[in-house]
Amino acid sequence: MGRYLIRRGLISIVTLIAISVIIYGIIYLAPGDPLGQLATNPNVPPEVRERIRDQWGLNDPFYIQYWKWAQAYFLNFDWGNSLTARVPVKDYVLDRLPVTLWISGSAFVLGILVAVPVGVLSAIKQYSWFDNVATTFAFIGFSIPTFFSGLVLIIIFSVKLDWLPFVYSSQDNFWDTLKQSIMPITVLGLFTSAQLTRFVRASMLETINQDYVRTARAKGLRERSVIVLHAMRNAMIPVVTIIALQLPAVVGGAVITEQIFRIPGIGRALIDGILAKDVPVVMAITFGVSILVVVFNIIADILYAVLDPRIKYD
Amino acid sequence: MARQEQATTTSTTRQPVLADEAQPTTAELGRVREQRSLWNNAWRQFRKHRLAMAGLIVLSFFLLAVFLGPLVYDEKVNDPFAYPTSQAPSRDHLMGTDSLGQDMLARIFYGGRISLSVGLVAALVSVMVGTAIGAVAGFFGGFTDSFLMRFTDMFISLPTLPLLLLITFLFKDSMVEFFDERFNTGNFGVFFLIVLVIGLLAWMPTARLVRASFLSVKEKEFIEAATSIGATRGSLIFKHILPNVLSPIIVAATLQVGAAIITESSLSFLGLGFPSDVPTWGQMLFAAKDYLSINMWEAIFPGMMIFLTVLAINYMGDGLRDALDPRKTS
Numbered sequence: 001m002g003r004y005l006i007r008r009g010l011i012s013i014v015t016l017i018a019i020s021v022i023i024y025g026i027i028y029l030a031p032g033d034p035l036g037q038l039a040t041n042p043n044v045p046p047e048v049r050e051r052i053r054d055q056w057g058l059n060d061p062f063y064i065q066y067w068k069w070a071q072a073y074f075l076n077f078d079w080g081n082s083l084t085a086r087v088p089v090k091d092y093v094l095d096r097l098p099v100t101l102w103i104s105g106s107a108f109v110l111g112i113l114v115a116v117p118v119g120v121l122s123a124i125k126q127y128s129w130f131d132n133v134a135t136t137f138a139f140i141g142f143s144i145p146t147f148f149s150g151l152v153l154i155i156i157f158s159v160k161l162d163w164l165p166f167v168y169s170s171q172d173n174f175w176d177t178l179k180q181s182i183m184p185i186t187v188l189g190l191f192t193s194a195q196l197t198r199f200v201r202a203s204m205l206e207t208i209n210q211d212y213v214r215t216a217r218a219k220g221l222r223e224r225s226v227i228v229l230h231a232m233r234n235a236m237i238p239v240v241t242i243i244a245l246q247l248p249a250v251v252g253g254a255v256i257t258e259q260i261f262r263i264p265g266i267g268r269a270l271i272d273g274i275l276a277k278d279v280p281v282v283m284a285i286t287f288g289v290s291i292l293v294v295v296f297n298i299i300a301d302i303l304y305a306v307l308d309p310r311i312k313y314d
Numbered sequence: 315m316a317r318q319e320q321a322t323t324t325s326t327t328r329q330p331v332l333a334d335e336a337q338p339t340t341a342e343l344g345r346v347r348e349q350r351s352l353w354n355n356a357w358r359q360f361r362k363h364r365l366a367m368a369g370l371i372v373l374s375f376f377l378l379a380v381f382l383g384p385l386v387y388d389e390k391v392n393d394p395f396a397y398p399t400s401q402a403p404s405r406d407h408l409m410g411t412d413s414l415g416q417d418m419l420a421r422i423f424y425g426g427r428i429s430l431s432v433g434l435v436a437a438l439v440s441v442m443v444g445t446a447i448g449a450v451a452g453f454f455g456g457f458t459d460s461f462l463m464r465f466t467d468m469f470i471s472l473p474t475l476p477l478l479l480l481i482t483f484l485f486k487d488s489m490v491e492f493f494d495e496r497f498n499t500g501n502f503g504v505f506f507l508i509v510l511v512i513g514l515l516a517w518m519p520t521a522r523l524v525r526a527s528f529l530s531v532k533e534k535e536f537i538e539a540a541t542s543i544g545a546t547r548g549s550l551i552f553k554h555i556l557p558n559v560l561s562p563i564i565v566a567a568t569l570q571v572g573a574a575i576i577t578e579s580s581l582s583f584l585g586l587g588f589p590s591d592v593p594t595w596g597q598m599l600f601a602a603k604d605y606l607s608i609n610m611w612e613a614i615f616p617g618m619m620i621f622l623t624v625l626a627i628n629y630m631g632d633g634l635r636d637a638l639d640p641r642k643t644s
Contacts, residue, residue, distance in 0.1 A: 015468045022472070023480075030484035139632075143625040145576045147583045147596075148617035151603060155610045252475040259584055260603070270476055271584055274483050282480060289473035297471070 001305065008301065012294045019290045020073075024066050027279055073287075080280035084272070089280045093269065093288070099168075100265035103257065104250045107185045111192030112243065118193070119200025120232060123208060134197065141194025146253060150187045150260035157183060168263040184261045188253050192246070200239055207235040237307045244300035248292040359637035366633020369626035376623055380426030389420035392591050400609035410611045412601065418615055421593040426619065428594045432509055433575035433627075439513025440574075441567040444520025445556075451521070452528025453551055463525070470518045478577065481511050483586050490589075501592050508587060512577050520566050527559035561638035565631055572627035579620050595620045 060068075072078040079089040122134040158166040165180045207213060208231050216230040217223075255267035262268070266285060273281035305311045360366055390396065399415040401407060409418035451462035485507055493503030531537065532555065540554050579596030581587035583603075588594050590601070595616040602612035 011464070011467075015464075015471055018468050019472060023477070026477070026481060026484065031488040139628065140625065143572070143628050144621050145579060145617075145624070147580060147599060148613075148621055151599065151606065151613045151617060155606055155613070159607045159610065248473075252473070255475055255479075256580055256583070271479070271586075274479050274586065282476075286473050286476040286480065289476060290471055293471045293473065 005298075005302070008298055012298060016291065016294055017070075020070065020287060021066065023283065023286055023290075024069060025062070027283065028062055028065065079284045082273075082281050083278045084276045084281075085278075089284045092281060093266065093284055096265050096269050099263055100251070100254050100258070100267065103181060103184050103263060103265065104188060104254045106181070107188030107253075107257075108192055108247065108250050110185060110189030111196055114189070114193035115196030115200055116236075116239070119197045120204050120227070120235075122197070122201045123204035123235075124227060126205065131201075135201070138194045138197040138201075141190055142198075144191075146187050146191050147256050147260055149190070150183070150257060153183045153187060154260070166261060168261050180261075184257050184263060187260075188250070188257050191253065192250070195246075196239070196242070199242055200235070203238050204231065204235040207231045210234075237304065240307060241300045241304050244296050244303055247296050248289060251289050251292065356634075356637040360633050363629075363633035363636055365629040366636075369629035369633070372622060372626040373630065376426060376619070376626075377430065380423050380430060383423040384420065387420060387423065389417040391420050391424045391593065392416070400605060400612065402609065402611055409615045410609065412598070412612050413605045413609070418598075418612065421598060422595070422615055422619060425593045425595045425598055425616065428505070428588065428592060429575055429578060429596070429620070430623070432505065432512070432578045432594070433571045433623075436509045436512040436516070436574035436578070437567050437570035439509060440516040440570055441520050441563060443513065444517035444566075445524050445563060447517065448521035448524025448526075449528055449551060449556065452525035453532065453547075453555070455529075459525070462521075466518050466521050469515070472515065474515050475580070478511055478515060478581060479584065479586050482508060482581060501588070504588055504592070508578060508581065512574050516570060516573065516577075520563065520570075523562050523566060524559060527562060528555055531555050531558050564638060565635045568627060568631040568634055572624040572631070575620065575624055575627075 072080070077090075079093075081087065082089050082092045085092050118134050118138075122131045125131050154166045157164045164183055166183065168180050168184070210231075213226060213231050216226045221230075251266065254265060255270060257263070258265045258267035259271060269281060270285045272278070273285065393416055394414040397407065397411045397415045397417065399411060400413050401411040403410045407417050407419065409422060412418055412421065447462055447466065451459045451466075482504075486504055489503035489507045490501070491503075493499055493501075493506070537550065537554055540550060545554065578587060578594065579599070582594050582596030583600045585600055588597050590597065593601075598616040599613055599620075602609075602616070605612055
């Protein structure tokens, strides 16, 4: 296990470096002058422009520019300043993190809380009316894009019924915060639960027909303990792994939800950053998500080994 | 193989013909049913999946509507203030008008062409790239395999949505310029860019799937037989292995069409996809989201179109999986 983790960690570091080269390369190759207005302003003499270019290192070849950036980014943890907000990127991003964590985190928890019982029940009572309803809803749930379900909720609960606000604003009062979070959490949460339910059901169906489950039943255990202790414990192993793998994807989902409900979180910061060509902010968020993906991949592998003694890495 | 009769398909009056039955006489030969190919069998199986059939019908209807509809429905797509703005559906405008007073149905037709084409072409790109990489990795094995799989792992770790947004935003303008200059169709540049980026960020699952299938089929005896009679690598890959791993590829491709449609719509919904004079369904939602309290229909129609299309495609994928999975043929 130890040796596996070390090898896995080294591969991950190489992967992350490669990803950073790709992302940096894309921004480097992009047309348009990083100097922005300075480049086209006729009042700026060419010598001055050249001097700024030299100073910013824009005349250096790609690998030197990349190296300088990587050094600052990885070794000094200096993420630069946001070009639009004029504050350090670290502060800018960290300021927006809590809202995203609150919305996406609650949505994820809601998704799991719905998906696990529904998926398990659905599998136990396969082809019952409950199973049919649940699978149909799950199918619809992951075919409906969040940007449409979000707009439908707004039409129903904000426009028609006028119960919930559809613009997220900072509130002191907990009740108001809760009220404006209901719709975004529901939209994201139900989407997550639709995906997870199918997975839980499939995994449970596979275990329920195993010999050891039949043995448990044959030796006269109560049905409840057969399901919960024997079948579910094993069925949940791949589910836990999938949950770990999906966590970073929640950030991606947050981009759209935050745009619909105008939530000032990370996803919103990313869109604003892209529209304003705010390279440091975009770079920090995009790369941050990559790190999350890589880290959670490792976590999923470890969880798999911890939960399932049959799995051995060496 | 073709003569195997399945228990579930004996609804016709023909007698089941089994391979190990006594040889039929010449008189009986005339009654032997036509041979059934794999695709024939799959189609019979697919037809029994009611929701998949419904999906196929809905999708065919949408395809016909968006490509033939504009020929009979004579309305301009981009014609601001031709009609009163933000009208609910009426007899004159079956889907109402948008906030700029343009006929919604005409825009739904036009947008459908783009959204569906993007979905189909992007899925094609990703499936072709994924199949190529997976086939090479699975067939050659060894260093090639581990290199290509590390490469795939790296792509899986890429943050898809942020990169998609970033690339389309950064390169859109120059693509439009380039295509405008060379081919006089700037919007085709956006189409090309979006299709390429969606395709190149979505091939990884297909590659893994194809590699796994190649690894298992490669060890089969008929491959050994083909090698022994001197089949070249090319014919081994394309003639002997690939046809045997097509089923999972087809299922993956179908589901990717739906995923690509959602991705393109998300891009447009965030205002980073097609320009505003190209009303894709996502782009129409983007335009409608600020007028929900005035005219909700402007959001409901394009949203329902995306939803129903993706639902139809996903059910078709489900049906195809059942039809093509040999374990499922009970």
